Amino acid sequence: MEHIALYRAWRPQSFQDMVGQQHIIQTLQNAIREQRVSHAYLFSGPRGTGKTSAAKVLAKAVNCERGPGPEPCNECPSCLRITAGNVMDVQEIDAASNRGVEEIRDLRDKVKYAPTEVRRKVYIIDEVHMLTTEAFNALLKTLEEPPPHVMFILATTEPHKLPATIISRCQRFDFRRVSLEEQTGRLREICQKEGITADADALQYIARLSDGGMRDALSILDQISSFTDGNVTYQQVLGMTGGIPSEQFARLATAILESDMGLLLELVEQLMHEGKSADKCLENLLYYFRDLLMIKMVPGADQLTDRVLNPAEFRDMAAAFTRDRLFLIVETLSRYLGEMKYATHPQTLFEVALMKLCSTQQEAAPSAGAPSLSAVAPEAGRSSSPVDSGELDALKRQIAALEKKLEQAIQSGGVAGGREQAAPQRAAAPPSAPRVSSAGKLPPQLDKFIAGKDSADFGNVYKQWSQVLQGVKEEKVTVHAWFVDGEPVAVMEDAVLVAFKNTIHRDTTEKPANRQVIENVMSAKLGKPYRLVTMMLRDWNEAATKSASKASTEELHLEHEHETIEAKPEPWIDEAIQLFGEDLVVIKE
Structure with missing residues (x-):
């Protein structure tokens, strides 16, 4: 005789055979008893909790020849044939393999025909969340207003993937995990x-x-x-x-508590020899310490978890750890468990996680009861720590050297006024360093550039500037987009001065990589190597205007060229005249 798997042989054939879903069973039985059965149901919940079995039992209950009643008789021809799957009016459809719109349209066309073998047509659509959007749309209107002889039962493990329009047209029952x-x-x-x-x-x-x-x-x-x-x-x-007994977890926890890395590695090696997987060991160890934390913090928490077989042993182990220590262990194991998904050598990562727990315990022990510096000072003769002997002496020497340098700076005037003037200097200092920009920078030897603005070399460069721009564009179009904002204004020996209207364009052009591209193109197009010098156009116009006015003033006062340097007015006299006017300033020898 062929063997039938236990889960098939013991599949519930009536509502009373179902385990752990009493809230659903009672509701369905009352609906059948009062003849208030809905046209559409949605059964959702984890796998293996009885969704499809409940759907078949409901189909038998509404079509039982001795009913409809709260329980199918499982003796009449209708019940027996539905159990065997030989009734065409009760169909179980796998939405994972019949998920297209054509299958749902075919179902929609057959729904309107009356049942031929039993009282009501029942369509059980399993894994309904696998249907496509088009299939859901095709099912929508039929699901809302089916013929009176049709019942839909939708089953899914992922109800969040169903459209809200489908859920709203069904009576939803959530199956829970069996205790x-x-x-x-x-x-x-x-x-x-x-x-x-x-x-x-x-x-x-x-x-x-x-x-x-x-x-x-x-x-x-x-x-x-x-x-x-x-x-x-x-x-x-x-x-x-491949499970691990709680005794082995207790031995691992004891080794962690005692920071015995040798025993930990030995236990891990033993687990690996027994064929256990490192990720499952780490996951179960995380659950073990989670249960320890629950038992330590919550009274009666051994009833909150299904993993605690011997609460007395867990309480003794939980008492040996502090709360902070258990929190740290759970956080560390959780982090390493997340990393193990991508680990090439899971066993190594498992061992590192356990050694990390031991090393953390060793670091926490001295810090918890570490003596203060004043307590260590009387025992200076016993140099037990390098901080007392080596590093402390080095720090003292550095402080002495800094004090000496500070004293020399004060004596030489480098620090004016000591503390009294140090505070105003700190107050005047900007809170943060400003961003360096070339907006206000003027090129060196600006006077020579101004003198060469009308030279023959500048005329040649200006005539060929369009070729330079085209060459830069061919070399790198992004540099051309910034460089085209500038225009040549002067030439001095091996340098071309380009004035920009926009600060951002000038800053970007000044970058070393962009400058190198431009200078290479200028050397190729102008026939000789040229350096690129930049400034703002408004600064150039201002400097050129001042130069022109200065030249005209010198032409008007050529008769004073014989005056000696001593006859020139002092700068502070010019400043006084500018502030108060010539009428109020009297110059005395």
Whole structure:
């Protein structure tokens, strides 16, 4: 006889067979009893919690020949044929493989026909979140107002992927994870009926591994019972599933508490030899310390987690760690667990995480009870730390050298007035260094540039400037975009002075890489190497205007050229005349 997997053989055939979903079962039974069954239901929840099974039981309940009633009889031809999947009016559609708009249009066309074998047509669409947007749109109107003989049951593990328009047209039921006690009780009942001998610890551990999914728990039980020939023990479950007993976690925690790195590495090597994966070991160790933290901080927290099998051992271990220490361990393990997803050598990262916990403990121990400097000072004769002997002497020598330099600077006038003038200098200093800009910079030898603004060399450069711009554009168009803002205004020997209208354009052109491009093009187009010198156009116009006015003044006073230098007025006299006027200033010898 062909073997049927346990999760298939023990699939719920009635509402009373379902485990852990009493809030949904009662609502559906009341709706059937009062004949208030909706036209569309949405069953959502984690995998293996009974969504599809509940949909089939509901389909049998509304079509039972002895009903409709709160429970299907599972004896009439309709119930038996629906269980076997031989009724065409009750269809289970896999949306993962029938997700297109054409399949939904075909379903929409068949919905209008009356059922031929049972009382109501039932469409169970599993994994409905896999439908495309077009398929959802095609289903929308039919789902809202189907014929009276049609019922839709949508099942999904990811309800957040469904459009809100679909959810709003259904009665939604959220399936929850099955609790540890309910799973253990159901497994024990199945073992008794299947003739399987199983320890209580083994069944509890299987329930913990399933993470609230009854189907996963039955699959694990089926696998282990086949291996152990119907006798399931706790150690066999650990060996088959790659699990780690809590005793090994306790040994790891003890090694961390005692900062025994040798024992830690030995335990890790033992776990790897047993075929355990480093990422699962790290994950389970994180859960172990999380449970320790919960038990330490929350009274009665051993009831909040399904992983604590022996609360007394956990309480003793939790008492050995401080709260801060447990917080630090959980944070460190969580960080390394995130990094392990991308690690090339997970075992190495696991070992580093454990050694990090030990080293952190060693660093925290001296800092927690470290003596103050005054307490260490009387024991200076015992140079137990390099800070007392080497680094402290070096610091003293540096301070003495700085004091000597400061004294010399005060004596030489480098620090005027000592503290009294140091404060105004600090107050006058800007809060932060300003950004360096070439906006206000004037080129050196500006007078020579002004003298050469009408020279023959400048005339030649000006005639060929369009070729220079074209060459820069061909070389690098981004440099040309900034450089085109400038225009040549003077030439002096091997330098071309370019005046810019915009500060940003000048600053960008002055960058070494951009300057190099421009100078290379000028050398090629002008026939000789030229340096690029820049300034602002307004500064150039102002300097040229001043030069012109100065030249005209010198022409008007040529008769005074014979005057000696001593006859020239002092600068402070010019300043006084400018401030008060010639009428109020009297010059006395």
